[in-house]
Amino acid sequence: MAVEHDPEDSVTKRSVAKVLLVDDNAIVREVFRASLESAGYGVATLDSALRLNQAIRDEAPDLILLDISMPALSGDKAAAFVRQRRFGSDIPILLFSDQDEDKLARIASACGASGFVRKSPDHSGLLAAISRHLVLRVTGGEADSEEVPGL
Numbered sequence: 001m002a003v004e005h006d007p008e009d010s011v012t013k014r015s016v017a018k019v020l021l022v023d024d025n026a027i028v029r030e031v032f033r034a035s036l037e038s039a040g041y042g043v044a045t046l047d048s049a050l051r052l053n054q055a056i057r058d059e060a061p062d063l064i065l066l067d068i069s070m071p072a073l074s075g076d077k078a079a080a081f082v083r084q085r086r087f088g089s090d091i092p093i094l095l096f097s098d099q100d101e102d103k104l105a106r107i108a109s110a111c112g113a114s115g116f117v118r119k120s121p122d123h124s125g126l127l128a129a130i131s132r133h134l135v136l137r138v139t140g141g142e143a144d145s146e147e148v149p150g151l
Contacts, residue, residue: 016119018059018061018063019039022046029047032126035123048072049072050073056082056091062094064094065096066095066096077111
């Protein structure tokens, strides 16, 4: 049974912000899941962008972290699809890749993603970007605080 999105179940109502991590690599999913959970985030994972729309409905994420290079449906195409839909179009989407920053910036802009984060062994940049985008979502565009996981 699919879980319906409850508008009252948002980052401002929950005690922990939820990140939906979409990556076809199981090791990447587990490493970054552990990092996000240790930073205080709730995390749901998905191994393919093909089920992204259903996962948005079931998980009601506050932010989507989306790998670009996946078989069947690339992350940038999935992001563009989400942006065209009524449901979930307001959720921040960060593209997640090891590609160079200039290329990531172009891809993110073209598909309507909120931003991008490079995959790196140092997760501080990832955590800062997630925090910044969650604050922007809650404040409607004004990011004064980097403290988000427990809001």
